[in-house]
Amino acid sequence: MTATHAPGRTRPMRFAPDAEAHREVLETILTLRLRQLARISGLVAKVRPENAATLVPLLERLPELPAAARATLARDPYFHASFTRLVTALRASDPVAARTATDRLTSSLLLPAAGLLPGPVQLQAGQGGGLSLGVGGPRLRDHTPAVAGTVHFRGAADGGLHWFSESGASGTLSPHASQRPVLDGDDERLPPMLAELAADPKSFSTEHVRPVTAGHALTQRFEDVCDRLRAAWPSMHDEITANVSLVVPIHSLQTAAFSNTAWQGAVFLRDDFTDPLFLAERLVHESSHLRLNAVMAVTDLHTHSWDERVDSPFRNGPRPVAGLLHGAFVFTRAAEALLRISEGTGDAERGARQAKALVEKVDIALRTVRVAVRLTDEGLDFMNDIDRARLSVVSHCGHVEPADDSDYLLGEM
Structure with a gap:
């Protein structure tokens, strides 16, 4: 999402959620x-x-x-x-x-x-x-x-x-300004714009997904997860509120969730909202992509060209350098969200196992970053910040075994 040839100064990117930044x-x-x-x-x-x-x-x-x-x-x-x-x-x-x-x-x-x-x-x-x-x-x-x-x-x-x-x-x-994410699959602009997105060879999602109406059950489940995030990780909830204005429920056979650099402010989630941990993981993951997309539009975190590629644990085959940085960031944030919202519940062990599976891939990614990626000073600080957060997640997970790759993880790889 290139924004300018002359980036403006913004606060350094950090792992911690920051709505105002x-x-x-x-x-x-x-x-x-x-x-x-x-x-x-x-x-x-x-x-x-x-x-x-x-x-x-x-x-x-x-x-x-x-x-x-x-x-x-x-x-x-x-x-x-x-x-x-x-x-x-x-x-x-x-x-x-x-x-x-x-x-x-x-x-x-x-x-x-x-x-x-x-x-x-x-x-x-x-x-x-x-x-x-x-x-x-x-x-x-x-x-x-x-x-x-x-x-x-x-x-x-x-x-x-x-x-x-x-x-x-x-x-x-009259003017309308919602201050929270809107769950909406009925906007008449969505079908043709999603068709164009699927036809774009550079798009993450090449499947032609179909937006669906956000009925009462979907809306209630989405709001319940937002409430759990607000209670467990207030700063993340605040950042999502600042960062995500549109959540589109989609019918999809292959795609569990996606965001796109052009669609700043929108995430697309498959309409199986029955598992709150899964939904929270997807929401934090995709909203964090949007957060980093915006920052990378105005701040250089590495010195590679857009088409230079490196090995990645998040997808099959070499991926763009930016994708490796994205993966390290969003997987670590999703892991922390899983720990926070499952703590003290019957899902605590399941949340820890999935969190551990996520950060194990982050560990591999950060090793690649250290040897194969030319980071700027701001990029190096950011990666070190992510590594500290990863180690904290590992410590909180304890000795549980990592979960098998979920459908969502397989889609990410």
């Missing part, structure tokens, strides 16, 4: 992306000429967004994924992909930037009148022809949005 990193990334959108506003307008008169001045003024709107936008994975897709499409001279990405980007910008809108914007509602703005925010969904087709938006005096369709339906939307 993550907010600072997101602010750095957002600032750089808003500046880039201002610079390429003319190119964006060319692929969406019907909105050009509004898009150009809107994009040019994005760096002026107030703090609350910036915080909302920084946590919106649809914004980050659409931004990445747009820049990639423009570089590839792909006007069709650029137009689609522009519409998705605009839908993320409308509410946070409503006060900057100089005029009306047109967007196409999805089938049945579905059109979402932001993550977990207002959603036009009326399964009648009344809202189908083109929807026009105009900023309202109170910072909201007036909208009306060509059939005469209309309404007003």
